[in-house]
Amino acid sequence: MIDKVYCADVKPDMEGKRVKLAGWVYRKREVGKKVFIVLRDSSGIVQTIFKKELSEKAYEEAKKVGIESSVIIEGTVRADPRAPTGVEVQADKIQIIQNVDFFPITKDASEEFLLDVRHLHLHSPKVAAIMKVKGTLMQAAREWLLQDGWYEVFPPILVTGAVEGGATLFKLKYFDKTAYLSQSAQLYLEAAIFGLEKVWSLTPSFRAEKSRTRRHLTEFWHLELEAAWMDLWDIMKVEEELVSYMVQRALELRKNEIELYRKDDIKTLKNAVPPFPRISYDEAIDILQSKGVDIEWGEDMGADEERILTQEFEAPFFVYGYPKGIKAFYMKEDPEDPRKVLAADMLAPEGYGEVIGGSQREDNYDKLVERIIEEGMDPKNYEWYLDLRKYGSVPHSGFGLGLERLVAWVLKLDHVRWATLFPRTPSRLYP
Numbered sequence: 231m232i233d234k235v236y237c238a239d240v241k242p243d244m245e246g247k248r249v250k251l252a253g254w255v256y257r258k259r260e261v262g263k264k265v266f267i268v269l270r271d272s273s274g275i276v277q278t279i280f281k282k283e284l285s286e287k288a289y290e291e292a293k294k295v296g297i298e299s300s301v302i303i304e305g306t307v308r309a310d311p312r313a314p315t316g317v318e319v320q321a322d323k324i325q326i327i328q329n330v331d332f333f334p335i336t337k338d339a340s341e342e343f344l345l346d347v348r349h350l351h352l353h354s355p356k357v358a359a360i361m362k363v364k365g366t367l368m369q370a371a372r373e374w375l376l377q378d379g380w381y382e383v384f385p386p387i388l389v390t391g392a393v394e395g396g397a398t399l400f401k402l403k404y405f406d407k408t409a410y411l412s413q414s415a416q417l418y419l420e421a422a423i424f425g426l427e428k429v430w431s432l433t434p435s436f437r438a439e440k441s442r443t444r445r446h447l448t449e450f451w452h453l454e455l456e457a458a459w460m461d462l463w464d465i466m467k468v469e470e471e472l473v474s475y476m477v478q479r480a481l482e483l484r485k486n487e488i489e490l491y492r493k494d495d496i497k498t499l500k501n502a503v504p505p506f507p508r509i510s511y512d513e514a515i516d517i518l519q520s521k522g523v524d525i526e527w528g529e530d531m532g533a534d535e536e537r538i539l540t541q542e543f544e545a546p547f548f549v550y551g552y553p554k555g556i557k558a559f560y561m562k563e564d565p566e567d568p569r570k571v572l573a574a575d576m577l578a579p580e581g582y583g584e585v586i587g588g589s590q591r592e593d594n595y596d597k598l599v600e601r602i603i604e605e606g607m608d609p610k611n612y613e614w615y616l617d618l619r620k621y622g623s624v625p626h627s628g629f630g631l632g633l634e635r636l637v638a639w640v641l642k643l644d645h646v647r648w649a650t651l652f653p654r655t656p657s658r659l660y661p
């Protein structure tokens with residue numbers, strides 16, 4: 231590894247120090263007998279200046295390089311308030327690693343083109359900022375989960391059945407059998423709680439969703455927790471503590487990157503502290519109807535309805551107590567109202583809607599068989615899962631957080647596809 235310093239680490243108080251930088255040409259301009267190159271690396275940018283009278287060789291080389299050329303530059307630090315970062319490097323040496331005559335991404339590139347060349351779009355500091363925030367949110371999640379006594383486990387991705395409905399399964403040939411790509415690790419996490427009690431996993435989940443909305447991917451990163459002995463209200467507390475910690479840590483560690491997208495509009499992020507507001511599904515329907523939305527009790531809220539509902543809040547909030555008919559087979563019936571299940575979604579404000587789906591699970595064997603049959607599925611395909619209700623069954627609850635959806639809200643992105651390195655949607659499988 232070359233003994234370079236990072237662009238962001240070049241400071242005015244390093245005046246007179248000799249530094250070696252390695253990165254890519256971010257901006258370039260020639261003024262008289264000077265070439266200004268703004269160099270970019272993973273930390274940020276710094277301006278370098280090549281003066282003919284300082285080094286004619288370096289000056290002539292610097293004139294050749296194109297945008298996004300990879301270079302190593304050496305020179306002396308000089309404080310200069312006119313430079314983008316208040317400091318510049320008076321360069322006397324440049325090694326061109328690879329010159330780029332024409333970088334395909336230009337200022338007026340369309341979103342579709344940027345997705346076509348996503349592998350090159352990752353050069354962008356703004357894209358890198360999204361990935362830094364995503365990584366920091368997961369770093370924070372790991373910190374919180376460790377201190378709260380949760381065990382990380384590694385569930386399978388090749389599975390034999392649906393968790394969230396058969397319509398969105400990706401099917402594949404598995405030797406002489408049929409397998410599917412996992413929609414959710416949940417059922418396997420439910421098995422893991424009998425030895426570990428509180429478990430979590432971060433896995434890719436797959437949904438053959440045909441819906442082309444700004445919040446659906448066909449492959450997304452899914453942070454899922456499952457806990458023995460917890461009921462719905464317990465797991466909601468876990469959700470709000472975890473999400474709050476993730477968001478506050480991101481504000482602390484990735485302030486610059488968040489401001490790149492939100493500027494100073496970070497009120498809703500700061501508001502993400504427990505207790506998050508809680509409304510029932512019934513109350514949600516009343517609110518929507520009072521705002522003129524054409525929705526009846528028993529119907530599911532889609533992205534549009536959730537967008538309107540989020541206008542009532544300036545922080546993430548819960549909607550709990552959904553009708554059984556619109557929720558999954560594994561959710562426990564509400565003992566106080568058999569029309570409902572003990573389920574809760576967490577919705578992000580500012581129009582983003584659902585970021586977490588969670589519930590208390592049906593822990594009674596017979597009732598679960600009944601629900602599986604009610605949903606038109608074959609209990610034989612869930613024999614192992616039903617066993618969990620035969621050998622020491624316990625009340626338990628869990629949830630799944632869509633990491634890209636959380637990132638999209640934190641950075642106010644207009645589509646979840648920007649929150650993932652290589653987005654997968656119905657129309658996009660390449661690059």
Ligand SMILES: NC(=O)C[C@H]([NH3+])C(=O)NS(=O)(=O)OC[C@H]1O[C@@H](n2cnc3c(N)ncnc32)[C@H](O)[C@@H]1O
Pocket residue numbers: 393394413414415416437439445446447448449450452454455584585586587588589628629630631632633634635646
């Ligand atoms: N362990 C569990 O209890 C999780 C549960 N089995 C489950 O998968 N619930 S979910 O379908 O609401 O998905 C959970 C979250 O996963 C995200 N999600 C769900 N589907 C998608 C798609 N298609 N694209 C992006 N993100 C998605 C979204 O934030 C949801 O709230």
Ligand SMILES: [Mg+2]
Pocket residue numbers: 575584586587
């Ligand atoms: Mg859901």
